Amino acid sequence: MTISKIRIAAASAFAIALFNPAHLYAVPALPNPVQIALKDDPYAWDIIEGLTTEVGQRQGGTEAEARARKWAVEKLTEMQFANVRIETYQMPTWVRGEESASILSPFPQKLAVTALGNSGSTGEAGLEADIVYFPTLAALKAVPDGSLKGKIAFVSHAMKPTQDGSSYGAFGPARFVGPDIAAKKGAAAIVIRSAGTDMHRNPHTGNTNFSEGVKPIPAGALSLPDAENLERILRRTPRGQTVKMKLKLTPRNIGMQESGNVISEVKGSNPDLPPILIACHLDSWDLGTGAIDDGAGCGIVTAAAMHVKQYSRPKRTIRLLWAGAEEVGVWGGKAYAVKHKDEPHALTMESDFGADRVWRVDFKLPESAKSLSDSITADLSELGIARGTAEAGDGADVGPIREAQNLAAIDLAQDGTRYFDLHHTPDDTLDKIDKTQLRQNVAAWTAVLLRLSNYEGDLKMPPKEMKP
Amino acid sequence: MTISKIRIAAASAFAIALFNPAHLYAVPALPNPVQIALKDDPYAWDIIEGLTTEVGQRQGGTEAEARARKWAVEKLTEMQFANVRIETYQMPTWVRGEESASILSPFPQKLAVTALGNSGSTGEAGLEADIVYFPTLAALKAVPDGSLKGKIAFVSHAMKPTQDGSSYGAFGPARFVGPDIAAKKGAAAIVIRSAGTDMHRNPHTGNTNFSEGVKPIPAGALSLPDAENLERILRRTPRGQTVKMKLKLTPRNIGMQESGNVISEVKGSNPDLPPILIACHLDSWDLGTGAIDDGAGCGIVTAAAMHVKQYSRPKRTIRLLWAGAEEVGVWGGKAYAVKHKDEPHALTMESDFGADRVWRVDFKLPESAKSLSDSITADLSELGIARGTAEAGDGADVGPIREAQNLAAIDLAQDGTRYFDLHHTPDDTLDKIDKTQLRQNVAAWTAVLLRLSNYEGDLKMPPKEMKP
Numbered sequence: 001m002t003i004s005k006i007r008i009a010a011a012s013a014f015a016i017a018l019f020n021p022a023h024l025y026a027v028p029a030l031p032n033p034v035q036i037a038l039k040d041d042p043y044a045w046d047i048i049e050g051l052t053t054e055v056g057q058r059q060g061g062t063e064a065e066a067r068a069r070k071w072a073v074e075k076l077t078e079m080q081f082a083n084v085r086i087e088t089y090q091m092p093t094w095v096r097g098e099e100s101a102s103i104l105s106p107f108p109q110k111l112a113v114t115a116l117g118n119s120g121s122t123g124e125a126g127l128e129a130d131i132v133y134f135p136t137l138a139a140l141k142a143v144p145d146g147s148l149k150g151k152i153a154f155v156s157h158a159m160k161p162t163q164d165g166s167s168y169g170a171f172g173p174a175r176f177v178g179p180d181i182a183a184k185k186g187a188a189a190i191v192i193r194s195a196g197t198d199m200h201r202n203p204h205t206g207n208t209n210f211s212e213g214v215k216p217i218p219a220g221a222l223s224l225p226d227a228e229n230l231e232r233i234l235r236r237t238p239r240g241q242t243v244k245m246k247l248k249l250t251p252r253n254i255g256m257q258e259s260g261n262v263i264s265e266v267k268g269s270n271p272d273l274p275p276i277l278i279a280c281h282l283d284s285w286d287l288g289t290g291a292i293d294d295g296a297g298c299g300i301v302t303a304a305a306m307h308v309k310q311y312s313r314p315k316r317t318i319r320l321l322w323a324g325a326e327e328v329g330v331w332g333g334k335a336y337a338v339k340h341k342d343e344p345h346a347l348t349m350e351s352d353f354g355a356d357r358v359w360r361v362d363f364k365l366p367e368s369a370k371s372l373s374d375s376i377t378a379d380l381s382e383l384g385i386a387r388g389t390a391e392a393g394d395g396a397d398v399g400p401i402r403e404a405q406n407l408a409a410i411d412l413a414q415d416g417t418r419y420f421d422l423h424h425t426p427d428d429t430l431d432k433i434d435k436t437q438l439r440q441n442v443a444a445w446t447a448v449l450l451r452l453s454n455y456e457g458d459l460k461m462p463p464k465e466m467k468p
Numbered sequence: 469m470t471i472s473k474i475r476i477a478a479a480s481a482f483a484i485a486l487f488n489p490a491h492l493y494a495v496p497a498l499p500n501p502v503q504i505a506l507k508d509d510p511y512a513w514d515i516i517e518g519l520t521t522e523v524g525q526r527q528g529g530t531e532a533e534a535r536a537r538k539w540a541v542e543k544l545t546e547m548q549f550a551n552v553r554i555e556t557y558q559m560p561t562w563v564r565g566e567e568s569a570s571i572l573s574p575f576p577q578k579l580a581v582t583a584l585g586n587s588g589s590t591g592e593a594g595l596e597a598d599i600v601y602f603p604t605l606a607a608l609k610a611v612p613d614g615s616l617k618g619k620i621a622f623v624s625h626a627m628k629p630t631q632d633g634s635s636y637g638a639f640g641p642a643r644f645v646g647p648d649i650a651a652k653k654g655a656a657a658i659v660i661r662s663a664g665t666d667m668h669r670n671p672h673t674g675n676t677n678f679s680e681g682v683k684p685i686p687a688g689a690l691s692l693p694d695a696e697n698l699e700r701i702l703r704r705t706p707r708g709q710t711v712k713m714k715l716k717l718t719p720r721n722i723g724m725q726e727s728g729n730v731i732s733e734v735k736g737s738n739p740d741l742p743p744i745l746i747a748c749h750l751d752s753w754d755l756g757t758g759a760i761d762d763g764a765g766c767g768i769v770t771a772a773a774m775h776v777k778q779y780s781r782p783k784r785t786i787r788l789l790w791a792g793a794e795e796v797g798v799w800g801g802k803a804y805a806v807k808h809k810d811e812p813h814a815l816t817m818e819s820d821f822g823a824d825r826v827w828r829v830d831f832k833l834p835e836s837a838k839s840l841s842d843s844i845t846a847d848l849s850e851l852g853i854a855r856g857t858a859e860a861g862d863g864a865d866v867g868p869i870r871e872a873q874n875l876a877a878i879d880l881a882q883d884g885t886r887y888f889d890l891h892h893t894p895d896d897t898l899d900k901i902d903k904t905q906l907r908q909n910v911a912a913w914t915a916v917l918l919r920l921s922n923y924e925g926d927l928k929m930p931p932k933e934m935k936p
Contacts, residue, residue: 049700050704052697053575053697053700053701053704054575054701054704055575055577056575056576056577056578056697057577057578064576064577067576107521107522107523107524108524108532108535109523109524109525109532109757110524110525112894199897199899199900200668200670200895201670201756201893201894201895201897202668202669202670224899225895225897225898225899228898228899229520229521229524229757229897229898232517232521232898233521233522236518236521236522288669289577289697425669426580426669427668427669427693429667429669429693429697430693430696430697430700431667431692431693431696432667
């Protein structure tokens with residue numbers, strides 16, 4: 001569907017809503033732009049479909065991400081956002097090579113593996129070594145330094161799904177720091193059970209980080225079924241025998257490459273009010289097409305801004321940040337914070353947790369803005385969203401500027417129950433997006449942006465207390 | 469769990485059931501061996517776990533299948549089946565090579581592809597050609613001969629799940645004969661939407677067949693998400709431009725190789741009664757570990773035979789056929805029919821449709837055996853299984869001997885709703901087996917085998933009527 005057709009359809013729906021005589025008797029609980037977003041939003045899907053189909057994977061620092069920026073500028077221009085521009089920066093870039101894993105003995109078979117970001121290389125010849133099994137990261141940490149010399153460590157910490165995504169914090173470290181720890185213990189390589197919650201032969205990639213001075217070892221993630229199979233292989237191996245694996249991972253560092261943020265705006269009528277910064281990230285991991293991570297986020301925030309732009313006259317500017325290179329180190333978010341450090345900002349929000357329904361809203365606002373949070377809470381309750389008690393501050397890409405300027409924030413928490421089924425896998429594709437839940441997200445964001453962009457009070461946070 | 473421990477546990481359960489005083493007041497509706505199978509069967513899972521873990525994939529004609537035969541002989545011997553043996557034969561063997569597909573223009577990206585069995589090779593250099601899209605196989609059939617010269621045909625017939633698996637008959641032909649038809653129209657290659665019902669980046673392989681005299685063209689299956697992405701790419705490609713794909717498939721024919729059937733028996737007490745032949749297939753496709761196709765079938769039929777052997781004194785011999793090389797051309801089933809053509813058989817049954825619950829039983833029995841089918845129907849009704857009206861005769865592996873000898877048959881139809889989510893994909897792994905439904909299968913088979921192995925009536929079918 002083209003944008004002009006979309007606009008006509010949406011405008012007609014709005015006209016019908018406005019002139020429906022039922023409105024004489026019952027004022028709708030939600031502002032009309034929110035109702036339109038909920039029932040008929042075409043923008044979010046159009047953006048996600050476009051990005052995943054016309055660009056596909058778009059890893060930070062690669063030519064695919066550059067094509068995604070070009071695509072983004074064309075789309076945002078077509079949608080008539082203001083000040084559409086690319087802000088480039090340079091970043092170190094790691095790219096995947098060949099990857100394979102197989103058990104050589106006692107039960108020869110192939111396993112599905114993928115390299116973690118920043119993994120070292122086994123070289124073309126691959127690496128053959130015995131497996132040493134660790135059921136948890138704690139077990140890996142517990143063995144003496146040097147004890148893994150010449151071995152492949154296998155950490156099989158089994159992640160569980162949680163609605164709020166908190167299990168990523170509990171189980172993710174096997175990926176985040178497991179390879180660094182194994183390297184320090186002398187391991188030749190490491191394979192982990194993917195930090196994921198599905199049962200498909202699609203391993204979950206994602207960055208791992210080695211400490212200063214530690215030489216990166218080859219670090220792979222096995223798909224969940226393969227990790228369970230390897231556990232069974234270990235259990236069924238006769239006493240006295242070892243399990244020998246051949247691992248081949250040939251990623252490379254290709255040095256500094258260009259990446260960039262795509263920025264655009266909905267101009268507010270009052271130039272004295274600092275802008276609201278809303279973000280998603282444009283890059284994706286290379287295995288899937290980046291539908292839930294984070295095409296969905298760009299679709300959601302942009303569609304909501306579009307509804308505000310079309311059906312209201314915002315006083316405060318809304319700035320959209322489609323950040324570059326989030327997955328591989330939040331390079332876009334960091335570059336934004338450096339470049340815009342001297343500009344005032346009012347508040348940050350980010351969408352980067354798929355496209356399933358929003359179930360909770362959290363705030364970080366000055367005391368003076370109680371009426372704002374109350375009216376947002378009231379609007380969102382109509383969408384089945386409850387107020388939480390956590391301090392808001394989500395979003396990797398807005399993190400650096402939020403921290404630097406101590407900014408207010410609002411978080412719309414999405415249902416993450418199935419997010420880690422798909423996260424960083426080949427399976428992150430358009431078909432995983434539920435259109436009804438996607439529209440609920442757009443409606444929630446529209447509701448929040450309508451309130452925020454018309455709020456003229458001060459949103460400055462009091463200075464942080466210094467830790468003693 | 470070892471077999472000796474399994475036997476003690478099961479025997480104890482049986483003893484408890486026998487001497488439970490409740491039995492003085494209420495005779496259980498199902499024979500005790502069936503109840504034991506339903507509640508506590510350990511054998512089916514043990515076989516499926518063993519095959520998928522200690523052997524893994526076991527494609528017909530390869531050394532992996534030879535390892536599976538060795539494994540099977542050890543397992544069946546350990547379980548004390550009689551006359552455990554391998555019957556070998558020679559078969560032509562096709563093996564997978566490298567495989568990749570990518571869109572070169574207008575939207576460059578990789579697609580997940582796998583070669584179909586018997587596919588031709590693109591050669592090491594791969595093949596670059598324009599895509600010609602066909603929404604159905606009928607559309608492909610409709611174009612003139614020679615019209616696809618130099619093109620890659622893309623047939624995207626979308627299969628739907630059905631409980632009885634009937635949609636495989638409707639949508640499977642895109643795979644079975646699509647490549648042959650495309651070759652005859654002059655196509656350089658073909659890619660099809662996988663004959664499957666999931667939405668994961670795991671393409672479905674499976675044999676395709678080229679007519680005598682037709683040179684096999686490269687023939688690949690795209691994963692379902694990739695096929696849908698390619699449809700969107702075609703829809704979004706500006707008028708006047710073509711979609712160009714690079715396809716690399718390098719499978720090879722490695723000539724005649726040894727394969728074999730593994731045969732074993734539960735000896736009946738009356739040698740005058742012809743045996744019941746129950747089958748599964750030992751080989752699998754190479755992408756997964758062959759849990760549902762057909763480790764499950766071997767687990768089910770063998771566990772049921774084990775319950776009959778342990779807890780009853782069958783009059784009629786039960787012969788187990790773990791057939792070789794089913795996927796790649798039913799070579800085992802054909803070899804069995806040739807080798808055993810002069811031996812009498814009473815009836816055939818086969819389990820080769822996953823491990824989900826049995827929901828229907830169909831019969832092909834002589835009129836004289838009405839009491840048999842009625843008593844089986846009564847037993848199975850206790851397991852939630854209804855009697856159907858179709859003529860029985862399932863099972864590719866027992867097909868050749870059944871046809872040659874016009875044998876009676878009983879089919880236990882399994883729920884196939886999710887079977888084609890997994891069929892012939894990397895995702896056919898142990899974790900997909902539902903233990904509760906697996907045990908219901910074992911119980912149903914045990915119930916049928918108990919009745920059959922104690923039925924002394926004649927099971928000969930009347931001669932087939934000659935077609936005029």
